[in-house]
Amino acid sequence: MNAPSPARLEGKPLFQTLDMLSAGQIAAIRRIPSHDHAPTVAIEASRPATIFTCQKRYDLEQAKVFRKSAVPVMLSAMIVEPGSAIAHDGYGVPLLLTRDRKGAAHAFLNACQHKGSKLLEGCDAVKTSRLTCPYHAWTYGLDGTLAGVARAETFINLDTSTRNLVELPAREGGGLIWVMLDRHAEPDFSGVDARLVEDMDAFGIGDAHIYGRKTFHLKANWKLVQEPFLEGYHVQRLHARTVGPLFADVPNVVDLLGPNIRQISGKAQFNPTDLDIPGENIHKTVTHAYLVFPNTVVVTSPYYISVMVIIPNGVRETTVDYYMLTRLQPDTPKGEEIYQRSYEMILGVFGGEDFRAAEISQVGLDSGALEEVVYCGLEATIPIYYEQLEKRLEA
Ligand code: FES
Ligand SMILES: [Fe+2]
Numbered sequence: 586m587n588a589p590s591p592a593r594l595e596g597k598p599l600f601q602t603l604d605m606l607s608a609g610q611i612a613a614i615r616r617i618p619s620h621d622h623a624p625t626v627a628i629e630a631s632r633p634a635t636i637f638t639c640q641k642r643y644d645l646e647q648a649k650v651f652r653k654s655a656v657p658v659m660l661s662a663m664i665v666e667p668g669s670a671i672a673h674d675g676y677g678v679p680l681l682l683t684r685d686r687k688g689a690a691h692a693f694l695n696a697c698q699h700k701g702s703k704l705l706e707g708c709d710a711v712k713t714s715r716l717t718c719p720y721h722a723w724t725y726g727l728d729g730t731l732a733g734v735a736r737a738e739t740f741i742n743l744d745t746s747t748r749n750l751v752e753l754p755a756r757e758g759g760g761l762i763w764v765m766l767d768r769h770a771e772p773d774f775s776g777v778d779a780r781l782v783e784d785m786d787a788f789g790i791g792d793a794h795i796y797g798r799k800t801f802h803l804k805a806n807w808k809l810v811q812e813p814f815l816e817g818y819h820v821q822r823l824h825a826r827t828v829g830p831l832f833a834d835v836p837n838v839v840d841l842l843g844p845n846i847r848q849i850s851g852k853a854q855f856n857p858t859d860l861d862i863p864g865e866n867i868h869k870t871v872t873h874a875y876l877v878f879p880n881t882v883v884v885t886s887p888y889y890i891s892v893m894v895i896i897p898n899g900v901r902e903t904t905v906d907y908y909m910l911t912r913l914q915p916d917t918p919k920g921e922e923i924y925q926r927s928y929e930m931i932l933g934v935f936g937g938e939d940f941r942a943a944e945i946s947q948v949g950l951d952s953g954a955l956e957e958v959v960y961c962g963l964e965a966t967i968p969i970y971y972e973q974l975e976k977r978l979e980a
Contacts, residue, residue, distance in 0.1 A: 597789070597912055597913060598912070599888070599912060599913060600866040600867075600868065600887065600888060600912070601788075601866065601867050601868060601912075602864060602865060602866070602867055603860055603865075603867045605787065605867075606784075606787045606788075606867065607780075607783045607784050607786070607787040608783075609780050609783065609784060609840070609842075609847075610784055610787060610847075610849070610873070613838050613840055613847065613849050614838075614849055614860065614867070614871055615857070615860070616838045617838050617849060617850065617851045617855060617857065617871065618835075618857075619851075619855060619856045619857055620833050620835065620851060620853070620854050620855045620856065623833070623835035623836065624835075624836065625962065626836045626962030626963075626965060627961070627962045628960065628961065628962045628965050628968070630959070630960040630964075630965070630967075630968040631957040631958060631959045631960065632957060632958055632960075632968070632971060633956065633957050633958075634950050634953075634955045634956060634957055634958055636806075636808065636971075637806040637808060637809055637900075637901075637946075637947065637950050637958075638806070638900060638901070638950055638951055639900070640900050642900075643806075643897070643899070643900045645978055646897065646974070646978065647897070649977050649978050649980065650879050650974065650977050650978065651676070651766060651879070651880075651897065652766055652767040652770060653767070653770050653771075653773060653977070654765075654773040654774075654775065654776060654878075654879070654977070655754070655755075655756065655763040655764060655765045655772065655773060655774045655776060655777065656676065656763060656764060656766060656776075656879065656880065657761045657762070657763050657776075657877050657880070657881040657894055658673055658675075658676070658680065658682065658692070658762050658763065658764045658894070659671070659673060659682065659761075659762055659894065659906065660760055660761060660762070660790065660793075660795065660892060660908055660910075661690065661757055661760045661761065661762055661790075661791050662760065662790075662791065662792070662793055662794075662795050662910070663682075663710055663795070664682055664683065664684045664690065664710050665684075665792075666684065666712060667684050667685065667686050667687065667688045668684070668685075668686055668712055668713060668714050668727065669683065669684050669710045669711065669712050669713070670682065670683040670684075670705055670710065670711055670713060670716060670727060671683075671705070671708070671709070671710040671711070672695050672703065672704075672705040672706055672707060672708070673708075674695075675894070675896040675898075675904050675906060676766055676896055677898065678694070678766050679694060679695035679696060679703055680692055680693070680694070680695055680753070680764065680766075681693045681694070681695035681703075681704060681705055681716075681750070682755075682762060682764075683716075683727040683728075683729075684727065685726070685727040685728045686714070686727065689728075690755060690757045690762055691727070691728060691729060691752060691755060692752065692753040692754075692755035692762070692764040693729050693750040693751060693752050693753065694750065694751040694753065694768075696750075696751065697718040697720065697723055698723070698731060698748035698749070698750065698751075699718065699720070699721055699723050699734075699748075700720060700721070702718050702719060702720040704716045704717075704718050704719075704725065704750075708800070713727075714726075714727065715727075715732060721735055722735040723735065725749070725750055729749045729750035729751075729752050730749050730750075731745045731746075731748045731749050731750075751768065752768075753765055753766070753768050754768070754772040754774075756774050756777050758777045758781075758782040758785070759777075759781060759782035759783075759784070759785025759786055759790055759791065760785050760786070760788075760789075760790025760791035760792075760793065761785065761790070761877065761881070763776065763777055775843055775844060776843060776844055776845060776877065776878045776879075778842045778843030778844075778845055780842040780843070781842045781843065781845045781847075781875070781877065784842070784847065784873075784875070785875075785883070788873075788883075788885070788890055789912060790883070790890065790892070790910065793890065793910035793911065793912060794910065794911050794912070794913060794914045795908055795909070795910060796889065796909045796910065796911045796914075796915075796924050796928060797908075797909045797928045798906065798907060798908045798909070799907045799932060799936075800904060800905065800906055800907070801904065801905040801907065801936060801940060802902075802903075802904055803902070803903045803904075803905065803940050803943060803944055804901055804902065804944050804947060805901060805903055805940070805943035805944045805946070805947040806897075806900060806901055806903065806943075806947060807880060807895050807896065807897035807903040809943040809946050809947055809950075810895050810903050810905060810939075810940060810943045811876070811880065811882065811895050812943070812964075812967055813939040813942060813943070814874055814876065814882040814884065814893070814939075815846070815848070815874075815876060815964070815966040815967045815970055816960075816963060816964035816965075816966060816967055817832065817833075817834065817835070817836075817837060817850060817963050818834075818961060818963035818964045819939075819942065820832045820834075821834050823938050823939070823942055824934060824938055827930070827933065827934050827938065828934055830853065831852055831853055832850070832852060832853055832872070833850065833851060833852065833853045833854070833855060834963065835850065835851070835963075836850075836962060836963065836965065837849060837850045837874075837966065838850070839965075839966050839969065841969070841973075843878070844878035844879070844973045845875060845876060845877050845878045846875065846876040846878075846966060846969065846970060846973075847873065847875050848873070848874045848875070848876075848966055849871055849872070849873050849874075850871065850872050850874075851870065851871055852869070852870060852871065852872065855870065855871070866887050866888075868885045868886060868887045868888070869887045872884065872885055872886075873885040876966075876970055878973060879973075879974060880894065880895045880896065880897070881893065881894045881895065882895065886927070886931070888911065888912075888923070888924070888927065889909050889910060889911045889924070889927055889931075890909075890910045890911075891907065891908070891909055891910075891931060891935070892907075892908045892910060893905050893906065893907050893908075893935070894906040901947050901951070903943075905940070907932070907935065907936075909924075909927070909928050909931060911924055
């Protein structure tokens, strides 16, 4: 798939109206009841506390989910220009992502075929046409081909054609790059569902501007970090002093797009007639929250989109790669100031409130105080997500 051209940024409106969304999103939004008619949903659902504390369970998730199906690794926008490359170590596998001259994205093991050295380090993209190993300077094209060996005449019988970088199956869609971390597993790209890609394309994730990004290292199970993005129960409570008052305590409209989940909710006092106000910023009226299976969250705000890749590193160790995306680069000091304020606010809400809640829940769960965790009707998407996960764990 080709890189979106940066030129497409020009002439883009600052915010989106309902008609700019996908047919699937519009149909779902039209199903949101008015605040006064929102049903009260009650459910009986629970999961054993051990799903957050048990090493065996963690190992099973790694083997059956994270190594068996393609996982979202990063945004296409991180390597937007042809001739760029970036390293990514979050999943415990040294990855090298590149976009070749023709615009195709590739994923490789970040290991030189001479002695295994990483070709690239750090977390910023580099613009280059070749990758040169820092150790003995073997060079590779961005398509992984071994292009040059220093002092090649000093090797006898070195068949360079068999020493290209090891490529991992990868796909790009909707502005995300998915990779199969285990190259020996049967590639499973079922998460790259066409409806999800259509929705992400409608948001313009692929050619958005990365206003800010931050990596969080958390002491909590990855599912505890993810759960708050699958429920509205905590919003009025945990976020009472920040964003809580903007939201309503009502169920979301939920759709499965393959294994991925789309949740859409109306803001406080939502009325369907709000949708027919011409020229209205749709992201002021409704909030989208996606769970891109198994571990990536996409949440809309009026003027930006948050993407979080939630990466398990251990039973109670998680890395979150947070990205704040805006449709345009701020071009005035006022615009910059607004985005900067939003960025600090959202990092405070997610980092200081949601992630903090996950870490303090982990401590309580580790104490053995609870046999099980129970979920209410305002958390009904959590068991829906776990059913998707368990289907794979039991396969
Ligand atoms: S390890 Fe890369 S050239 Fe030697
Ligand atoms: Fe939250």
